[in-house]
Amino acid sequence: MRYSIKAGSPEKISADCVVVPIWNKGTLSEEAKQIDVAANKAISKILQSGDLVGKLGETQLIHNPVGVAAKRVLLVGAGDKKKLNGKAAAKMLGAALKVSRKSQAGAVHFALNSLAVTDRDSAWLAARLSQEAEIASYQYDTTKSKKAKAYATKSVSITALPGSRRKNLEAGLKRGQAIGKAVNRARELGNLPGNVCTPSYLAQQATSLADRNRSVTTQVLSEKQMARLGMGSLLSVGTGSAEESKLIVMRYKGAKVESKPYAIVGKGITFDTGGISLKPGGAMDEMKFDMCGAASVVATMGAVAELKLPINVVGVVAAAENMPSSRATKPGDIVTSMSGKTIEVLNTDAEGRLVLCDALTYVEKFKPRSVIDIATLTGAAVATFGSHANALLSNNDKLAEILIDCGEEVLDRAWQLPLWDDYQSLLNSNFADIANIGGPRAGTITAACFLSRFTEKQKWAHLDIAGSAWHSGAQKGATGRPVSLLVEYLSRQKA
Numbered sequence: 001m002r003y004s005i006k007a008g009s010p011e012k013i014s015a016d017c018v019v020v021p022i023w024n025k026g027t028l029s030e031e032a033k034q035i036d037v038a039a040n041k042a043i044s045k046i047l048q049s050g051d052l053v054g055k056l057g058e059t060q061l062i063h064n065p066v067g068v069a070a071k072r073v074l075l076v077g078a079g080d081k082k083k084l085n086g087k088a089a090a091k092m093l094g095a096a097l098k099v100s101r102k103s104q105a106g107a108v109h110f111a112l113n114s115l116a117v118t119d120r121d122s123a124w125l126a127a128r129l130s131q132e133a134e135i136a137s138y139q140y141d142t143t144k145s146k147k148a149k150a151y152a153t154k155s156v157s158i159t160a161l162p163g164s165r166r167k168n169l170e171a172g173l174k175r176g177q178a179i180g181k182a183v184n185r186a187r188e189l190g191n192l193p194g195n196v197c198t199p200s201y202l203a204q205q206a207t208s209l210a211d212r213n214r215s216v217t218t219q220v221l222s223e224k225q226m227a228r229l230g231m232g233s234l235l236s237v238g239t240g241s242a243e244e245s246k247l248i249v250m251r252y253k254g255a256k257v258e259s260k261p262y263a264i265v266g267k268g269i270t271f272d273t274g275g276i277s278l279k280p281g282g283a284m285d286e287m288k289f290d291m292c293g294a295a296s297v298v299a300t301m302g303a304v305a306e307l308k309l310p311i312n313v314v315g316v317v318a319a320a321e322n323m324p325s326s327r328a329t330k331p332g333d334i335v336t337s338m339s340g341k342t343i344e345v346l347n348t349d350a351e352g353r354l355v356l357c358d359a360l361t362y363v364e365k366f367k368p369r370s371v372i373d374i375a376t377l378t379g380a381a382v383a384t385f386g387s388h389a390n391a392l393l394s395n396n397d398k399l400a401e402i403l404i405d406c407g408e409e410v411l412d413r414a415w416q417l418p419l420w421d422d423y424q425s426l427l428n429s430n431f432a433d434i435a436n437i438g439g440p441r442a443g444t445i446t447a448a449c450f451l452s453r454f455t456e457k458q459k460w461a462h463l464d465i466a467g468s469a470w471h472s473g474a475q476k477g478a479t480g481r482p483v484s485l486l487v488e489y490l491s492r493q494k495a
Helices: 030-038 043-048 084-103 121-135 166-190 199-212 222-230 233-236 284-307 351-365 379-385 395-410 421-427 443-452 483-491
Strands: 002-006 018-023 061-062 071-080 107-110 155-159 216-221 246-253 262-273 312-322 333-336 342-345 371-375 390-394 415-416 461-463
Touching: 018 061, 018 084, 018 483, 030 421, 030 461, 043 061, 043 071, 061 084, 071 084, 084 121, 107 222, 121 155, 121 166, 155 312, 155 421, 166 483, 199 216, 199 246, 199 262, 199 284, 199 312, 199 421, 216 222, 222 233, 222 262, 222 379, 233 312, 233 333, 233 390, 246 284, 262 284, 262 351, 284 371, 284 483, 312 351, 312 395, 351 443, 371 483, 379 390, 379 443, 390 443, 395 415, 395 461, 395 483, 421 443, 443 461
Parallel strands: 002 155, 018 071, 018 107, 107 155, 262 312, 262 371, 371 461, 390 415
Antiparallel strands: 061 071, 216 246, 246 312, 333 342, 390 461
């Protein structure tokens, strides 16, 4: 999609659709007033009828308005002018894009000259527009015999906002586009079925990313190579599957070679039956989403390369398929991790932490400045936060604070849970150094406690995205979270 900045009065903009905001209680924005005058009070008549009152996200489309160059004018409710914060602005933009998509408008212009977001600047608004436009364009049809109709909107423009430099707005549009494309990439990987998106497929996608970007290199470790490294924990998860497990290592070089990298590590269970500790059949199809942490890592690495961030980044994906068979790991089995710690596998459905612990040990070799792992790890995170927040735990409060702030900035929130030593004893085992589950209580915390045993040397944070990574029900599908949070975090870092 093409993005640009256009100057001029909204009634003179040549486009298939011009979007103008309407404030609460039917108050016309400056842009709406200009169009209203040119169109013989067409907007005023709609407001007087009560068909639109300016409620946030409310929309009304006017076709072929008299005196206006555009083929359509889309009125979008902006709510209370004094309460138009970032979250409200994003909702307004999303609502407008949803309608413009249905209208089959090829060129859409957002006349937002008088719009002021209370807690964000104009560059943020430009970036959010292009990000929302990219996300709105996504349609899953990869495994359908009839492909979706091509997305009609090919170009989106925005008014040259007051008090902002054109250069900053253009940079914002490019940034939002890169993030939106990355979110869609993560959604696509998450939505693919388990018989397509296997560990080998994830490895192919990471390799293709390196082929397209000179700044990225990808290495894929086989099971034999992992065995030589002592990754008995990761390998134990895939023993029941015909699919070979993979450790995928992507390296982005945006700074000098000697500059220590930032690391992101993703759980890539491409399908999770629970193994011998078999899951219930209901909604088991959604366990194809158990690799959404891995999807976010692959997608984020792509965005980092596109944005040419001036840092070094390492992205690691621990990919495996968790299946029951005569070769599968059994409850009570004991495995040895790369760190040398032994693990009693009390429940084979607590497999994510088993692949992550070896990946987290492996990433130490790069001497990272910080390590963030991303995983659809626990049902307890869903019970605690629903789909709204990413659960966050960390051994470094400063890192946690930064991630929370990044989440607020990009509207991909995270909230911190305690990682107190009081919970560590729940992982005690009579037969190994550590058990892989901590009992029925505090499941999200004890899962992070498990991972903390393998990150003692690192500045580390854990994002449990079990509730935020996908939607169920009629809107079933991957969300692409927390790609925007990760990109924001990495964008703030220095070499």
